Amino acid sequence: MDVVVQLQRQLADHTASLFHEGFLNEQFNQLQQLQDESNPDFVVEVVSLFFEDSERLLNELAKALEQQAVDYKKVDAHVHQLKGSSSSIGAQRVQGVCIPFRNFCEEQNIEGCLKCLQQVKHEYSLVKNKLETLFKLEQQLIAAGGSFPTL
């Protein structure tokens, strides 16, 4: 019983910090609201898709920015996609970096773009880590016989 209470507290604290530190916004709550008994893995499924998409896009961005003649339209298209998908799951800080990134693409500013690429990789890796911890805690809680509230 204590284990369940402890895990619930850990999960609540971790979730609260994700919102408080701006990693996630209200859109993530929307996803949680869509999870129920008939769709128990909805959030994990959507977020997993986000991870796959983002990793592909980050690789494409790195390749595109390494080219002798950078195709800024292509770079911008990738950033636009990343901005869209991060906003769809509520990954606020990733979404936030995409805005100046797109501006640098418009200006064809290679230094600005490279800097933003580093920042967006950093923010992505942080939010990925924190979401994986969140899902791990949820799994541990279920395994211990507890449940977590869905909004």
Add this chain to the structure above:
Amino acid sequence: MLKSQTGMEDGFLSSVGAEDSKMLEPPTKITALVVDDDTINQMIHHRLLDNLGIRNQVVRNGKEAIDVHCSGKNFDLILMDMEMPATRKLRAMGIQSMIAGVSTNTRERENFMEAGLDDYQEKPLTTSKLVSILHKVHKDG
């Protein structure tokens, strides 16, 4: 008392601000088509609609949206990602479904509306944005 296909009672609709939920048609009567090339949005929009008891189909782009209508299908609501030519084509085909643009491209909003939209919502789509679209589906129906 309204129940969605998933068994959710109208308390849910009320809790997300659909105060006139009784004015909505029983959810099983409304059908929708999601047009979006992004798999994350496809999944979220499909689930948002499912959650409100709305039978829906997902296609990837304007061409597929037109093809599905040419195959004889019709929908009460079309959630259209930025696809202006397809919107114009569907209207030219005589499709009178409610078409709600769901996009991030605010600069193109006016052009998109002129192509034949009935409503426009910015991404990401949420339950309350969807409910506000659905109220219009009922009123125009």
